Each structure stands twice: as structure tokens, then as C-alpha cells.
Amino acid sequence: MLTLYHRTALLFLCITQANAFTTPVLSSKYAAKSALRMADGPPYAGPASKPLLDSVEFPQDMKDFTLKELKQFSHELRWEVLEAVSRTGGHLSSSLGVIELTVALHYVFDMPTDQIIWDVSHQCYPHKMITGRRHKFDGLRQLGGISGFCKRKESEYDSFGAGHSSTSISVAQGMSIGKSMLNKRTNNCIAVIGDGAITGGMAYEAMNSAGYLQNRMIVVLNDNGQVSLPTGTPSAGGTVPASQLSAYTSNLLVSKPFQDFRGFAKSFNKLLPENIQDVNKRFDEYARGIISGGTLFEELGFFYVGPIDGHDLTNMIPILEKLRDSGSNKPVLLHVKTNKGQGYPPAESASDKMHGVGKFNLGTGVQQKKKATAPSLTSIFADSLIDAATEDRAVVGITAAMPGGTGMDIFGRRFPKRTFDVGIAEQHAMTMAAGMATEGLKPFVCIYSTFMQRAYDQVIHDVAIQNLPVRMILDRAGVVGNDGPTHHGCYDLAYMACIPNLTIMAPSDEIELRNMMKTCVDFDDGPTVLRYPRGNGYGAETLTDLFGYELKNGEIPSKGVPLAIGKGRIIRRPGGLGVNGDVNTRGKSRKDRIAILSIGTRLHDSLIAASTIETANPEVGVTVADARFMKPLDQDLIRELVDDHSILITIEEGSVGGFGDHVLHFLSNDGLLDDGNLKFRPMVLPDELFEAGTQQEQYDMAKLNHPHIAELLQNLINKNTKVPVLEEQVAKQA
Numbered sequence: 001m002l003t004l005y006h007r008t009a010l011l012f013l014c015i016t017q018a019n020a021f022t023t024p025v026l027s028s029k030y031a032a033k034s035a036l037r038m039a040d041g042p043p044y045a046g047p048a049s050k051p052l053l054d055s056v057e058f059p060q061d062m063k064d065f066t067l068k069e070l071k072q073f074s075h076e077l078r079w080e081v082l083e084a085v086s087r088t089g090g091h092l093s094s095s096l097g098v099i100e101l102t103v104a105l106h107y108v109f110d111m112p113t114d115q116i117i118w119d120v121s122h123q124c125y126p127h128k129m130i131t132g133r134r135h136k137f138d139g140l141r142q143l144g145g146i147s148g149f150c151k152r153k154e155s156e157y158d159s160f161g162a163g164h165s166s167t168s169i170s171v172a173q174g175m176s177i178g179k180s181m182l183n184k185r186t187n188n189c190i191a192v193i194g195d196g197a198i199t200g201g202m203a204y205e206a207m208n209s210a211g212y213l214q215n216r217m218i219v220v221l222n223d224n225g226q227v228s229l230p231t232g233t234p235s236a237g238g239t240v241p242a243s244q245l246s247a248y249t250s251n252l253l254v255s256k257p258f259q260d261f262r263g264f265a266k267s268f269n270k271l272l273p274e275n276i277q278d279v280n281k282r283f284d285e286y287a288r289g290i291i292s293g294g295t296l297f298e299e300l301g302f303f304y305v306g307p308i309d310g311h312d313l314t315n316m317i318p319i320l321e322k323l324r325d326s327g328s329n330k331p332v333l334l335h336v337k338t339n340k341g342q343g344y345p346p347a348e349s350a351s352d353k354m355h356g357v358g359k360f361n362l363g364t365g366v367q368q369k370k371k372a373t374a375p376s377l378t379s380i381f382a383d384s385l386i387d388a389a390t391e392d393r394a395v396v397g398i399t400a401a402m403p404g405g406t407g408m409d410i411f412g413r414r415f416p417k418r419t420f421d422v423g424i425a426e427q428h429a430m431t432m433a434a435g436m437a438t439e440g441l442k443p444f445v446c447i448y449s450t451f452m453q454r455a456y457d458q459v460i461h462d463v464a465i466q467n468l469p470v471r472m473i474l475d476r477a478g479v480v481g482n483d484g485p486t487h488h489g490c491y492d493l494a495y496m497a498c499i500p501n502l503t504i505m506a507p508s509d510e511i512e513l514r515n516m517m518k519t520c521v522d523f524d525d526g527p528t529v530l531r532y533p534r535g536n537g538y539g540a541e542t543l544t545d546l547f548g549y550e551l552k553n554g555e556i557p558s559k560g561v562p563l564a565i566g567k568g569r570i571i572r573r574p575g576g577l578g579v580n581g582d583v584n585t586r587g588k589s590r591k592d593r594i595a596i597l598s599i600g601t602r603l604h605d606s607l608i609a610a611s612t613i614e615t616a617n618p619e620v621g622v623t624v625a626d627a628r629f630m631k632p633l634d635q636d637l638i639r640e641l642v643d644d645h646s647i648l649i650t651i652e653e654g655s656v657g658g659f660g661d662h663v664l665h666f667l668s669n670d671g672l673l674d675d676g677n678l679k680f681r682p683m684v685l686p687d688e689l690f691e692a693g694t695q696q697e698q699y700d701m702a703k704l705n706h707p708h709i710a711e712l713l714q715n716l717i718n719k720n721t722k723v724p725v726l727e728e729q730v731a732k733q734a
Contacts, residue, residue, distance in 0.1 A: 043363030044344065046079030053077055056130055059106040059157075070313050074103045078343045081125050084137040086362040089482070090148050093341035093353040094123035094194075097224055100311045101192070101336060102126040105220075108320040109188055115159040115175050119168035119193035121150035123222075124158075131157035141482035143693035149486060163486020164451065165424050166200025168193050169219055173206055173331075176215045187216050188324060195223045196401060199423035207331075211301020216329040219302070222310065224340040226353060233403040234416035297333040306335030311342060352404060374537035378475055380510050381532070382407030384517035384560060385444060386414050392521065394442045398433055400426045406446040406475050426451050430458035430470070437468040442521065449474040449489025449531060456495065463527045464501045470527045471520045477506070477531035478600070478653035479685070479699065484692040489531070490685050493599075493658035496529050497630050503565060504529040504630035506600035506652075509547060510537030512628070514560030522562045533601055533653060535695065546607050548577040566632035571603065572610055574621020586614060587621020594620060594713055595645040597638070599627040599659045602651045602683075602704060609709035616710075617717060630659050633666055642672045647716050651683040651709065660684055679716050683709065 052069060053076040056062050065073060078099045085092045103126075105116055111131070118124050128146065129137070132155065139145020150158040160171045168191035179187040193203060198221060210217060297304045305323070308315055316336070323332055340355075341347030346365025347354035354360075360367040375383075389395040389411070396418045403409040403421055412419035422429045426447055433443035447455070452474055463470045477489040496504055503526060507513040513532055520528045540556055543549045548571060551557075571577075574593060575584040587593035594613065596606045603626050610622035623645060625637060641648055650660040660682025667673050667680060683704060690698045699705045 041363065042346075042365070044346075044365070045363065046083060047076060050076035050080060053080055053129075053134075057134075058132055059111055059130055062103075062107060062130070065107070067313060067317070070103055070107060070317075074100050074313065075343075077103065077126050077129060080129060080134070082344055082362060084129075084140065085125070085357065086360050087138065088140045088142070089356075089358040089360075090125070090140055091122040091355065092357050093344075093347045093350075093355050095125035096344055096347060097338045097340040097342050098123045098192070098222060098310070099126050099342065100313055100316065101220070101222065101338065102130070104313055104316045104320055105190060105192070106130060108317060108324055109190065110186075112156045112159070113186060114188035115172070115190065117160045117168040117171045117175075117189070117191045118150055118162060119191065119197045120165045121158075121162035122148065123192075123194075124148075124150050127157070128155070131155055141484070141692045143691070143697050145692065147484055147692055148482065149484070161486075163483070164454070165197035166193070166202040168197070169203050169206035169210065169217075172217045172219070173210045173213070173215050176217045177213075180216070188218070189216075190218045190220060192220045192222055194226075195221065196226060196424060199401070199425060201425060201427060207297070207300045207302065207333075210331045214301065214329055215331055217331045218323055219331065219333045221306075221333060221335045222338055223307065223335060224338045226340045226355075233409040233419070233421065234412045235403070235419040235421045236417055237421065297335075302331045302333040303328070304333050304335065306333075307337045308335070310336035310338035372536050374510065374539040376536050377507075377510065377513055377532045377534075378405070378407040379410065380513050380537060381446075381473065381475070381517060382410035383558075384514050385411050387559060388442075388517065388521045389415050389418060392442065394440060395521065396420065396436065396441050396443050398422065398429050398443055398445045400424055400429045400447055400451065402446075402448065402451075405448065406473070408446050426455040427458050430455040430472075431462045433470045434458070434462040434466065434468050437463075437470050442469065442471065442524075444471040444473055444520070446473040446475065448487070449477040449492045450480075450487050452492060453495070459496070459527075460499055464499045467501045467526045469524045472527065472529045473520075474529060474531035476534045478533040479690060479695055479702070480534050481695045481698065482692050485689040488690060489533075490653075490655045492529070492531055493630055493652060493654035494656070494661075497658060497662055501526050502529055502631055503527070504531070505563075505628055506531050506630065508598065508601055508603035508626050508628075509543060511543065511549065511556060511560075512626075513537075514557065515563050516560070516628075518560035519562045519565070523565065531600070533695075535601075538604065542604075546604065547571065563628065566629045566634055568597075568625055568627040568629065568634040568637045570623060570625045570637075572607060572622070572624040574614075574623060576611065576614070584621065586619065588619075590644065591646045592619050592621060593623065593645040594647040594717070595623045595625065595641040595649075596709070596713075597625045597627055597641060597648065597650045597663065599630060599650070599652050600654075602653055605704070605706035606651055606709060608706040609713065612706065612710040613713050613717070616714065620717060622713075627659065630662065633662060635666060635670070638663060638666060639670070639672070642667070642678055646677065647679045647713070649681045649683055649709075649712065649716075651704065653685065653704065655685050656687055658684060681712060681716065683712065 052073040062073060078096060081095050109116065118127065133146055136146045141148040147154060149161065149163045151161050152158055172189040172191035176187055176189045179189070197203065295304045305319065308319060310316065319334070323334065339348065341353040354365070358367050358369060385395065385397060397408050397411045398420045399406050399408040400422055401424045403412060408419060422432065429445055429447065433445045436443040452472065474489060474492050476487065477492055480487045480489065496502055503523065505516050505519065507516050516530050520530055540551055540554050543556065544551055573584070574587040596610060598606045606624050610624050613620060613622050623641065625641060627634060650663050652659040664680065664682060672678065685702045685704070690701055
């Protein structure tokens, strides 16, 4: 039996020998240089031709490539991604960072029999290019084109659809169990997950389960040090990645000599007699304990391999082959170090690594951005939060790894100690905010509408039931454009409005957004929800001419004023803005009066539609009202509209079950429908999924733009209300 002295001496000797026999892993930072010998620009330029890439339509076409050819193939693929995204925009740097990993996985494994699951899947562009879709990239993230994420209906090579994070390990485990129980010939299920996505609680749940059940699967941890978007935003945790796990995996990276020795020792060990192999096996376990103290992943039941350079095909391919051919059922975690934006200096040097880009100049990396006529709603929110925090030390901001998208990066630069980035952990964010509220802080939890779905139980259990004054800020509410159905914020009005104690509001414009932010700051009697869409404000001219604001010196107010809770407003009376009721000649009788009750930014198109209808119908008068609040409903305003108008429509940028349904519920319970003298129609996002396209294209598909509003109103005026069931019955009788 080896004594502690002998073990320590042997450890020192073996590490010394290992360093002599092995080559240190080349860091991703410097590996990039070798890929850029032809492009030391700017201007940057790729290869004039791509013969190897041109020969590959599907992964089987690259199976006979030599290692040298695979490296050249990766080089061509990287520039194909760059050229394609420069023309369309999209998620760039994530894809550049996994070029070699994608090539290695498809070279070693056999899709679609083997399953490769890309977590989030915004890094799937190289995968799509070598699975039969290279020729479709001019339609990337456009109406009728290919998605920017994996979609099962798009290709059999897309093992599982994604868009949100932290799902891949659960999926891989489920697939592995399915293959095993159905006695399928091979069982290779690979989950590729980033160091940001692995911060999500669901990833830990899956690892805990897989380790316990001992399911055969490989988890590839793509570690690029980019936990948040962007990483480096000043916050209460500093400017380091918002994850202690990221710090943990970074510490693993410093033990490269041990990792090299371990790989060397295992291969060398096979040459020794069995009794010596057994001694070496025990020694290896001891060495692992001394040097790393074991790893979190091994404690969860995984066999840990790595870290390895994710841009080094020479080492990555044989390791993947070993894992593929292993007869073990134990789950494996392969720790791969990559560089986000690899091979393109503008991406490597950008603060956000050019994560999501519009069209850009390939030679310089400069993006083609339209000059905005008004600030974004996100920046208006951030500025309003800064104003509130300046006046009230209790105001704090929380984000779940999305400081750039939510405007919390702006707030963080001003108030870093009051900015909390919790990583991809929306559930934790909500309950942490609830805890803050109990101590007298005013937490603003800033999360995309689509991601708030992940924290639904916490909203109910930890916030609403206890009536805690947590401020929930839902950015990207409504349709979002090119990211498609995984990112639309269509459901929040429906899923939030059914929860007691919530106060829910939606601004129609940038002035209202500032007012509602001030309302949230001042309201301490319970939780509030403020939702607004992706996009910019309208600017002073539109606010004056269309909305009827009287702006002092033509300037938009920089500060908001609190609103009366649950009270809407009438924007337009029959005849137009500023028309006095005494001189108005339109809508003299109730049957000729129409009311539009809008919530949120569809007010803009409602006002245009009102003018269209009055122009086409001289006797008709149209009133347009802004509800402002989903909860509580302004019941007095609704009663007024019903009393004075024979037609009432509601309009919202939300799904069935939202604002319109709550208004209808009130109308029914209040007896306002009993006499049959009101025509009511809700305009909502239809019960379908909207694929990628521009926001305007999606509004057209949803029939929520002003021509569609005017068409519905005209049909109601003409009494041409379509009732499909009755029409079908009449047709059958004829």
C-alpha cells in the first residue's frame, strides 16, 4: 500500500513527466490568430473559394476528410457564417465560437440517428449549413425563411427545438431513456450547453437526475466566459460573469497540466500489467482529490473530462470518439473552452462580442443601423429607473442575464451596487425580489415577457399571495420580429391578469411609459406589472399630431407623473382631436357612434383607423380610448363607452384570454349585454404561432394594423358581421 509520502512523490514525478510528454492546451484567445493569417485587416476578408464546403451538403459528405481537410473545412465554414450573417443579421458570435465543435460532433457522430441537442440553439448556424440548409441562409430569420433557432419541423437534423435556455440536458436524458427502453441499436445523445445556460436551475435538476439514474449521455459544456448579454455590466457582483459556476469552471482551467497528465496517464496506463493498472487507477483517483478536490460535476454523478480547447480538432475528435465508443452508461461531462466570436476580430473585441447583429460590413465589422427618430422604449425605461433611484435609495434593479436587452446595463453603469444580475435564473430573481420587498426595498425585476413565463409559480406563490410590492417590468411584450415564436411576449396579459393582487398596466407611447414608471415607483400597496413592446417611441411630431399631446416648446417631458390606479382616458372624440362636442356633426345618434378601447401601443393604429372610418362614413363618429390598466379595469370608462356607443371593440397586442376577455367578462356580469344593443368584438393575437419576420409583417399576419381595424369596424357598420357557423348553415340549406 502506498504511503502518503510515496503518493505525493509519485504525483510530483508523474506531473513532471507529463509536462515533458504533452503539449499545453492552446488558449482560445491565441488560437484565433492561426485562423486569421489571411485576414489581418481591416479590411477583413475570407477565402476566395470554399471547395471543401461546396462538397458538403450533409454531414456524411465530410466523413472521409483528413484532419488537415477538417481544419480547412472549418475555416471555410467560419467565413460562410460570417458572410451570410453580414447580409441578413442574426446571432453571430455564438456560431463563430462553435465552428470546430460543430465540425467535430458531426464528424464523430451520425445524425439523425445520434442526437445532438443545442441549448438555446442561437449557435446553430454552422450546424444548419452542413445539414442541407446552406442555400437557404439568405432568408435567415425572415418571413418564409429558415429560423435562427433549431426547429424540428425544419429538418430531421434539428433534434429538438429551442430558443430559451437550460433545456438540453433534460432533453438528452429523455432521449437516452427512450433509446434504451426501445432497445435501439445506438444510444448517443449529446447536449451542447453554454456556461450561461448551465446557470439555469433546470440544468442542475437534469444533471442531478441523470447522475442518479445513470443514463448514457454526453453533456458538452461550451465554456466561453459569456454568462450574460453582455458580460461585464457593472453590478453588485462586480464586472465578472454573473455566475459562481463560471468562476468555478475558470478555476478548473488553471489545472491544465494535471488535465494533460491525466489524459496521458490514462493512455499510458493501458500498456501496463493489470495489477499496475489497478494501482495507477487508485493513484489517479487520489491525485484528482489532491489537485482539484473532485469536481461539482463528478459529485453529481458525471464522469468529468477536460477542460480541452474547443478550437483544437486534433485533440477534440479522438476524445469524442473515445466517448462515443465507450460501453459505459455513466453520463459524461466534456468541458470545452471556446472563444465567442472566434476568428473575427471585430466580434472578439466588442463588449457584447457581436452576439446579435444587424447587417454589417464584413470588412470592418461596422453594423448598418437605421438612425432612430426617437429613443427605444428600453432606454426610456432605464432612464426612468435611474431618475427614480436618484431620488429614492430603496430602488434596485434585477435582471436574469439580460442587462443589455432590458436596459439594466444603462442602470448598472450609474448604480452598480444597486444592480443585481442573477444569471439565467428568473425563478430566483422573482423570489429574491420578494425577499427584498419584505425589507423595504423597491425591486424592479426586468425580464423579457417570454422569459417571465419561467417564473410563473414565483409570481403567484412568493409575490401575489403575500401582496409584496415587487415591480415586474416585462420588456419585449407582444410580437418581437425575427426571433420568432420562442421569443414573442404574447401571453403575459392572459397569464398575469388571472392572478389576484396584481396591478397591470401597458403604455401607449413613451410619455405614458415614463408616467407608468413613476406610478410603479410610488405604488407600495402590492405588486405591479408594466409591459411594453420591442421598439422605439414615436417622437414629438407624432405625439402632437396623432395623439394630441400639448408639448411645451415641442419637447417630450423627461420626467413622468403618477397616474390614478385603474383609470383610463379618452384620446379622441367623434370628429377628431380637439373637436368640441357642441359643433360636432358626426355620430348624433348612438347607433352612429363607435368606440375603440385600446391597451398598449395599438392605440397608434386605432387612431389612424378612426380617421379612416370617419372619412369613409360622414355620419359616423368614432371615439378612441386608452385603457392604460388591464387590472383594475376602469369600469366607469367602459360603462360610459357602452352607454354612448352602439359598437365597441377592444384591441391589444396579446393572446386570447387577455384584456378583451376581461372586458367581455365585465360586460356580461354588469348586464351591459342584456338588451342586445351593443356589438362587441375583441381584437387579439390569433391562436397561432408567428414565425420569424419583421414586427410589421407579424402585425399584418395578426390583423392588428390600422387597415384591419378599419375593416372590422366597416363590417360592423354595414351589419356585415361574419358568423361562420350561420353562413355554413345557410349554404347547406341552399
